[in-house]
Amino acid sequence: GDNSVLKVWDSKGEVCHQTVTFRTVDSEPFRGVVVREPRSEFVLVANTASDSPAACWSIFALHLSSGPSGYRFDHSSEYSIMYPVISCTARREPEAAPDRQPEIHLYTMQTKMIQQYHLAPEHCHDVIPPSAPIPPS
Numbered sequence: 001g002d003n004s005v006l007k008v009w010d011s012k013g014e015v016c017h018q019t020v021t022f023r024t025v026d027s028e029p030f031r032g033v034v035v036r037e038p039r040s041e042f043v044l045v046a047n048t049a050s051d052s053p054a055a056c057w058s059i060f061a062l063h064l065s066s067g068p069s070g071y072r073f074d075h076s077s078e079y080s081i082m083y084p085v086i087s088c089t090a091r092r093e094p095e096a097a098p099d100r101q102p103e104i105h106l107y108t109m110q111t112k113m114i115q116q117y118h119l120a121p122e123h124c125h126d127v128i129p130p131s132a133p134i135p136p137s
Contacts, residue, residue, distance in 0.1 A: 003030070004022045006043070017071060030047060033045070035089060057082070085110050088106055
């Protein structure tokens with residue numbers, strides 16, 4: 001099957017705020033596994049299609065932000081991986097240095113290995129430093 005669409009709905013499930021569609025470079029069906037670390041603002045999507053070429057195996061980090069009209073993904077980062085992901089889970093670092101956000105540890109079971117990835121939030125979206133003035137909206 002193809003589960004290439006990820007939607008962001010309001011809390012009542014009545015209004016779709018955003019639709020994100022994942023595509024492969026060779027038009028093969030995109031099959032993904034989605035995980036969200038509950039203490040972070042990221043949703044992680046990994047391509048599980050084992051019959052796709054290696055160029056299609058990726059992990060996507062989507063930054064979820066809230067605004068006056070609801071939640072939306074405002075940034076995405078793609079990371080190439082060696083093998084397709086069968087399943088995964090994420091955990092956020094309990095503590096971090098004062099000048100950075102806690103890393104997200106993504107543990108993946110892939111077709112030929114078990115792998116751990118460290119995602120630094122500041123590399124996955126634009127960060128406003130705590131001392132920077134907040135731009136007017």
